[in-house]
Amino acid sequence: MSTTELIEKKTIGEVEHIVHASGEWDGTGPVEFSDDGVVWLQAWAPTADAAHPEFARVEVYRKGVRIPTTVTIRWSEQYPAASEEWSGKWDRSPMRHFGRTVRMVAFRQTFRDLLGDIRIEEEIDERDLPAAVADAAVAGAAVAAPTTRDWAAEFLAAETIEQIDALETEARAVRAFTPDRAGTDLHRTARNQRKALVESAWAISTAEPAPAFAATESPVAERPAPRDYLPPQNRADRRKAARKKKGARR
Structure with missing residues (x-):
């Protein structure tokens, strides 16, 4: 059995449905992004020096718990580089995918009794990796x-x-x-x-191919008019010969 079969994955919408339907959820704060971990913004835009935010954080509240769960995650630890499909989506829409990942991590920590180890589709998990790589990660070895x-x-x-x-x-x-x-x-x-x-x-x-004759054949000369076939003197000689022939018949 593949190790990936042990991972239960859902969409963020399905996870939110479980959380909201439990009656224990008491709100989620806005997702914030940061390039340095000091200045935090709810709206982030790429620059020439930063193609994506370095950090994301969010707070999730549970009824009966005085302190909210505050989660901060780092881009390099969550970016799904092993998947061409998901990494492309993250590159195109960093706020959307980075933001819902931090919400998922916060939901899982706040409602572990409801979600267990459920993950959303794009989350990195050691069990998604080849066996040798997963063993090295568990042992703390750098891959x-x-x-x-x-x-x-x-x-x-x-x-x-x-x-x-x-x-x-x-x-x-x-x-x-x-x-x-x-x-x-x-x-x-x-x-x-x-x-x-x-x-x-x-x-x-x-691309349209060039005509086959363009480089090998010369242009065809225009055909002269019929009256130009014979020089003028030839026509005069012929008329003179015709008159003589006509007089001889008479």
Whole structure:
């Protein structure tokens, strides 16, 4: 049996339904984001230096409990780099996905008796990883991608979609798409190179071919009018010969 079968996953909507229907939920505070852990904002926008927020936090209240559950999570610990589908969604909408992940973590800590170890679909879990990697994570060992291979250069040198696919398979096998800025940049490089190859192939396939005769044949000369076939003197000689022939018949 695969270890991933032990993980119960739901959407954030299903989790909220369980929490709200319990009668124990007493409200959720606004999700806040921060680049440094000091300044917190409810509305976050990317800049040239930051493609995503570094931290997210939220408070969840439970009836009968005086102090709310306050949870702060870090982007690099939650970013689903192992999944091309989910990492792409996080890159496009960081506030949405980072925000609902922090809400899920807070719900799980506040209502452990209701949710157990339920996770939402995009959450990282050691049981999602290959057995060798999971064992190393449980033992506290650091699982790092090799530093001797220049993955970005290899992706940029790829000339076909098949080469991109093969490189991505190898990169995921050694976890080169690490859950940090470097891993995010590498994934973006691979994705942009794939897009460039697809656009190039499409441009070539839709280009109109040049006429086959353009480089090998010279233009066809215009045909002269019938009266220009013979020089004027030839026509005069023929008229003179015709008159003589007519007089001889008489």
